[in-house]
Amino acid sequence: MVALEQGTWVDPGSLPGNKPEYELLGSKNWHPSPNVRGRREDYPVDTTEADLPVWLYNGVGGSSVLYGGIWARALPSDFRARTLDGVADDWPISYDELLPYYQAVEREMSVSGLAGNPAYPPGFEPPMPAAPIHRTGRTMAEGMNKLGWHWWPGTNSIPTQNRTHEGKCVRYGICRMGCPEGAKSSTDVTHWRDAVALGAEVITRARVARVTVDERGRANGAVYLRDGVEHFQAASVVLMAAGGIGTPRLLLMSASERFPDGLANSSGLVGKRLMLHPYAASVGVYDDDLENWLGPAGEHIGSMQFYETDSSRGFVRGAKWALLPIAGPLEAAEKWTDRGSLAGEALWGDGSADRMKSFVRMLQWHIVPEDLPEETNAVSLHPTLTDSDGLPAAKVRYRVSENTNKIIDFNLARSLEAHEAAGALRTWVAGRNFMTGHNTGTAKMGDDPATSVVDRFGRAHDVPNLYIIDASVFTTSTGVNPTATICALAKRTATHIASNARNQEVGS
Amino acid sequence: MTVVNLSDELGDASRARLATLADVLIPGGSGLPSASDADVAGQWINRTLAANPDLADAVAHVLAVEGAPGEVLERLRIERTDVFDAFAFAVSGAYFMNPAVRQALGYPGIAPRRMPAADGEAEYYLEDDILAPVIGRGPVYRQA
Ligand SMILES: Cc1cc2nc3c(=O)[nH]c(=O)nc-3n(C[C@H](O)[C@H](O)[C@H](O)COP(=O)(O)OP(=O)(O)OC[C@H]3O[C@@H](n4cnc5c(N)ncnc54)[C@H](O)[C@@H]3O)c2cc1C
Ligand code: SF4
Numbered sequence: 001m002v003a004l005e006q007g008t009w010v011d012p013g014s015l016p017g018n019k020p021e022y023e024l025l026g027s028k029n030w031h032p033s034p035n036v037r038g039r040r041e042d043y044p045v046d047t048t049e050a051d052l053p054v055w056l057y058n059g060v061g062g063s064s065v066l067y068g069g070i071w072a073r074a075l076p077s078d079f080r081a082r083t084l085d086g087v088a089d090d091w092p093i094s095y096d097e098l099l100p101y102y103q104a105v106e107r108e109m110s111v112s113g114l115a116g117n118p119a120y121p122p123g124f125e126p127p128m129p130a131a132p133i134h135r136t137g138r139t140m141a142e143g144m145n146k147l148g149w150h151w152w153p154g155t156n157s158i159p160t161q162n163r164t165h166e167g168k169c170v171r172y173g174i175c176r177m178g179c180p181e182g183a184k185s186s187t188d189v190t191h192w193r194d195a196v197a198l199g200a201e202v203i204t205r206a207r208v209a210r211v212t213v214d215e216r217g218r219a220n221g222a223v224y225l226r227d228g229v230e231h232f233q234a235a236s237v238v239l240m241a242a243g244g245i246g247t248p249r250l251l252l253m254s255a256s257e258r259f260p261d262g263l264a265n266s267s268g269l270v271g272k273r274l275m276l277h278p279y280a281a282s283v284g285v286y287d288d289d290l291e292n293w294l295g296p297a298g299e300h301i302g303s304m305q306f307y308e309t310d311s312s313r314g315f316v317r318g319a320k321w322a323l324l325p326i327a328g329p330l331e332a333a334e335k336w337t338d339r340g341s342l343a344g345e346a347l348w349g350d351g352s353a354d355r356m357k358s359f360v361r362m363l364q365w366h367i368v369p370e371d372l373p374e375e376t377n378a379v380s381l382h383p384t385l386t387d388s389d390g391l392p393a394a395k396v397r398y399r400v401s402e403n404t405n406k407i408i409d410f411n412l413a414r415s416l417e418a419h420e421a422a423g424a425l426r427t428w429v430a431g432r433n434f435m436t437g438h439n440t441g442t443a444k445m446g447d448d449p450a451t452s453v454v455d456r457f458g459r460a461h462d463v464p465n466l467y468i469i470d471a472s473v474f475t476t477s478t479g480v481n482p483t484a485t486i487c488a489l490a491k492r493t494a495t496h497i498a499s500n501a502r503n504q505e506v507g508s
Numbered sequence: 509m510t511v512v513n514l515s516d517e518l519g520d521a522s523r524a525r526l527a528t529l530a531d532v533l534i535p536g537g538s539g540l541p542s543a544s545d546a547d548v549a550g551q552w553i554n555r556t557l558a559a560n561p562d563l564a565d566a567v568a569h570v571l572a573v574e575g576a577p578g579e580v581l582e583r584l585r586i587e588r589t590d591v592f593d594a595f596a597f598a599v600s601g602a603y604f605m606n607p608a609v610r611q612a613l614g615y616p617g618i619a620p621r622r623m624p625a626a627d628g629e630a631e632y633y634l635e636d637d638i639l640a641p642v643i644g645r646g647p648v649y650r651q652a
Contacts, residue, residue: 020619024559024601036562076652084652095652118647132629138638145641150648153634160625170622181622289614294623308650328620329604329613330597337596339589348533348596353540360614 001200002233003192004224006207007041007059012182017174023330026177032066032437034058041205043387043394045245050398052278055437056243060202061188063243063437064483068176069184069298070322071111071157072480073102073488076121077308081372081476085309085316087403088372091475092447092456099123101488101495109185109487110163113155119304128160131169135290136363137300140323143422150305154322156298157185157483165193173295173325184296206231207389210254210263211238211466213507217258219466220507225389236506237465237497241490244274244439247472248379249394251443264443264460269453271380273373273441275477278400280367280408280432282415283335284424285358292362297325303418306411307479315406317370320480321415324366332359340431363422364430365415369407370479371400373441400433408432438482440474445489458493464505469493514557514564522571523549529570529577530599540612543603552602560601566594 016025027036032055034042041058057066076095081088106127113126130153133141137153144151158169169183182189196202206224212232214220219238224231242250248271254263262270299322307318326332336347336355347355377398385393412429419427446452449461454473460466469490471482478485497504518526527544536542546552557564569591573580584592603609607618616623 018619018621020605020607021555021559022619023604024556027597027601028560028562075649077650080652084650116643118643118645119649121647121649130630132625133633135633138633141638145638148641148645150642150645152639152642153630160630168624170624172620172622174620293615293620295620304648308648328615329610330601333600337593350535352534353536353538356540356613357538 001195002235003200003202004206004208004222004233005060005202005204006043007057008204009060010065010178010188012178012180015178015180017172017177017180022174022177023328026174027330030066030177032057032176032435040388041207043246043249043391044382044385046382046385046393046395047398050396051400052276052398052433052435054245054276054396054439055435056245056439059188060192060204061186062241064186065178065188066176067186067437067483068324068481069156069158069296070302070481071106071109071113071155071484072302072320073120073124073484074478074480075119075307078476078478078480081317087316088476089446092445095121098485098488098492101491102484105484105487105491109157109190110159111155111157111185112160114153117152117155119150119152119307126155130154131156131158131160131296131298133300134294135288136292136325137323139286139290140363140418140422141301143418143420144303146421147418149303149418151301151303154296154299154301156296158296158298159183159185169296171295173293173297174327175295175297176327207387207391208242208250209389209391211240211250212254213256213258213263213463216508217463218505218507219463225391228389237467237504238507239467239469241468241470244442244471245379245394245396247468247470248442249381249392252381253391259462264453264462264466266462267450267453269375269444269451271442272375272378273444274377274379274396274398274439275371275373275441275474276398277368277371277436277438277477278404278408278433279369279436280412281364281430281434282367282412282419282427283362283364283430284419284422284427286361286363286422286424289360290363292326292360293328294325297327299324306414313410315403315410317372317403317407318479319367319369319407319411321411322366322368324364326359326362326364329356329359332362335362335364335430338431340429340433342429344428363419363424365418367408367411367415368436368438368479368481369404369411371404371477373444373476374401379442436481438471438477440471440477440482443468443472445473445475457496458489465507467493467497514568518549518553525571526553526567529581530603532577532581533596533599534603540609543599546603546606546609548599548602548606552605553598555605556598556602560598563594563598566591567598570595
């Protein structure tokens with residue numbers, strides 16, 4: 001097993017979270033936008049024709065290095081959007097089919113949480129106990145109870161107990177800048193180190209330029225660039241995990257005589273149906289110091305009250321809410337300074353001291369809406385812009401749909417009511433169309449080769465030994481954070497490959 | 509100008525000007541120092557620009573504009589929102605890094621620090637059966 005990764009291993013000691021400059025470093029070298037970081041391995045993503053920028057991380061562990069670790073299984077209804085709501089498509093698999101794989105990866109990712117969440121079918125039992133919901137969660141929970149609304153202690157892929165190699169979370173609260181403790185379950189920590197110990201090879205700084213095919217159209221390796229030198233890695237089976245932007249880019253770059261429109265693209269859907277989960281945030285200022293900077297970040301509590309479709313609301317599908325800590329004063333300041341903030345007053349000037357003193361008395365709801373697939377929202381190869389190896393950059397076209405905007409409007413209004421019920425002195429919408437890093441849908445999973453890119457096991461319909469194991473295979477985006485489902489699908493694909501190895505066609 | 513080295517090149521006059529401009533945004537009060545009292549234009553802006561060199565352009569831009577500090581910033585806020593936002597981010601980033609400011613705002617330590625949960629802390633915040641009503645209402649998911 002040889003892995004080709006364009007970035008490098010992350011040294012936890014180099015991460016910003018426990019340094020006085022943490023929020024400033026997080027605004028540049030550790031920013032979740034590849035365009036802002038601008039490192040050698042960050043292929044540019046042109047978002048001039050998109051309503052929001054794109055977030056991702058390029059390095060061993062991928063975007064999980066910077067993710068928040070909110071762990072949310074999709075719901076049974078997520079796999080049946082067409083049947084239940086008449087929109088988008090059903091997945092070719094069901095919640096029940098994915099269930100054993102969710103359970104397996106929850107152990108591997110040291111998921112912490114409380115069993116019995118009534119937002120899920122029975123059997124969601126996180127292997128580690130939940131983190132404290134803290135003053136923040138308690139304050140909001142009391143408000144949610146007044147309204148009779150669902151909430152539940154946070155479920156996060158962040159360990160609350162020590163595990164074999166790593167310690168438990170010590171609550172720095174800056175998970176989205178990478179975990180300096182090596183506690184958060186990013187896959188460099190949870191999987192890659194063990195895989196290397198077991199004999200897997202990871203070649204870093206290796207940027208794959210194209211996947212190659214043999215005369216029978218089977219994948220037989222990859223051409224990659226390292227320090228400007230071209231190499232070839234032969235392979236019998238190729239697994240692609242380059243992410244919702246990187247995978248369509250690589251498939252399109254892998255066009256050949258046999259596959260002139262890009263590899264695995266006979267459906268024409270490679271790169272299309274991009275979904276980004278543009279999230280919105282609301283805040284409240286409360287009486288007391290809520291120690292809202294305490295980790296994990298991760299969610300302290302979550303709510304699925306408005307997740308399922310209710311046709312009386314004038315839209316389909318819904319949103320997941322997460323109550324998150326506010327990592328520090330610069331993040332708190334953004335609640336006023338963001339261009340989408342409806343604070344109604346500037347942070348600066350007269351009275352700014354009082355506003356700043358309310359930073360630690362704030363709570364924030366993040367609202368992640370489901371985002372339905374549209375073929376006009378798409379990743380393509382940039383006609384002129386290139387990465388540091390001269391390969392085409394990604395071009396993203398993306399517009400937030402009317403249904404998504406309605407989901408956001410409705411949920412923001414409810415979240416302000418939640419703040420009020422929880423005792424907020426002031427509440428406001430802190431912004432919308434924020435980036436989640438949930439880049440899904442660009443290599444759709446389905447049964448029909450004419451209308452999907454991969455089959456129910458993640459295998460490309462057009463190439464029998466090419467599998468895709470990342471967020472691009474999502475048939476719909478679901479309304480939850482995607483990593484639980486990405487990991488469960490990858491586990492299912494891996495199990496399928498292992499149990500069918502004898503019949504697996506291989507490249508030559 | 510070499511943007512990255514702006515903090516090395518800031519002379520006394522520029523630093524004095526920066527302090528006056530920063531005070532327009534952060535005049536202090538209610539137990540918080542003003543930007544100039546917090547030495548924003550000294551070591552903290554240096555560390556800010558070292559941590560995020562991209563901000564140097566905006567700081568240089570604002571310093572190059574002549575006029576009364578309040579008017580300069582108000583004009584930029586309307587006409588050059590990108591410059592204004594980056595300048596305000598740099599100045600406030602420098603201000604919040606000052607440990608005295610951080611402490612006065614109620615943040616612990618000079619940076620986030622280890623604060624492992626205590627035994628029983630998770631249970632404590634769920635006391636008084638606070639989850640009982642949620643559980644009592646039963647499932648909220650759709651069968652599919
Ligand atoms: C700031 C942030 C917060 C988030 N918070 C959460 C959260 O709380 N919960 C949640 O569920 N999700 C969260 N997400 C989303 C989650 O991190 C991603 O959905 C997930 O990691 C995507 O996994 P992936 O395998 O699809 O792609 P990625 O993790 O992005 O991995 C792709 C990898 O492929 C490499 N690659 C790409 N192209 C090439 C090439 N040509 N050659 C070589 N290597 C290449 C990249 O360098 C990268 O390492 C967050 C994301 C961000 C950015
Ligand atoms: S809160 Fe926990 S998981 Fe997050 S960065 Fe800190 S130690 Fe890591």
